[in-house]
Amino acid sequence: MxxxxxLDAAVREIDRRRGVWQGLGIAAGETTWRDRGEEWPHPFKTGxxxxxxxxxxxxxxxKGPQRGSIVLFTGGWADFAYGDGxxxxVQxxxxxxxxxxxxKFAGELDRLTKLFA
Incomplete structure (x- = not known):
């Protein structure tokens, strides 16, 4: 691929939104990384x-019953999911x-955030 x-620049976009998410009452998990060099299934790491x-x-x-996630791959696509409970x-x-x-990834983060409003 x-x-x-x-991805390092994309993580900075996630980090820029953490304060906004907190202010909106949205709990954000730690950023996870996947290493393609690891054996399958690739474990997720937070460092x-x-x-x-x-x-x-x-x-x-x-946030309450709402759940969302976004996973960005180096190939330039993302898995985008949201459920209102x-x-x-949305998948x-x-x-x-x-x-x-x-x-564009930053725009997808903002779109996901708006779904929680």
Whole structure:
């Protein structure tokens, strides 16, 4: 898989939103990293220093019954999921066929945040 997005820069976009999430009452989990060099299934790690060849990052959000997550892969696509705890469920793969860059990933983080409002 080609590395088309800088995951370290993308993590900074996650970190920039943590204060906003807290202010909105959204609990954000630790950023997770996956190392493609590890045996399958690749374990998730929460420390960047423990990952040699990162192939994805992710974060989970929660507020009351609402749950959401986004996982960005170095290939430029993301797994995007949101559920309102009732009947609304969003599952998408933004960037599939039209790779995300860090700016577009930031837009997906903002879109996920707005679903919690």
């Amino acid at each position: 080609d590395n088309v997005v800088d 960047r220093a423990a990952v040699v060849d990162a192939d994805s990052i992710g974060v989970e959000l929660a 009732d009947d609304l469920l 998408e793969a933004p960037g599939w066929g039209d790779p995300l860059d860090v700016g």
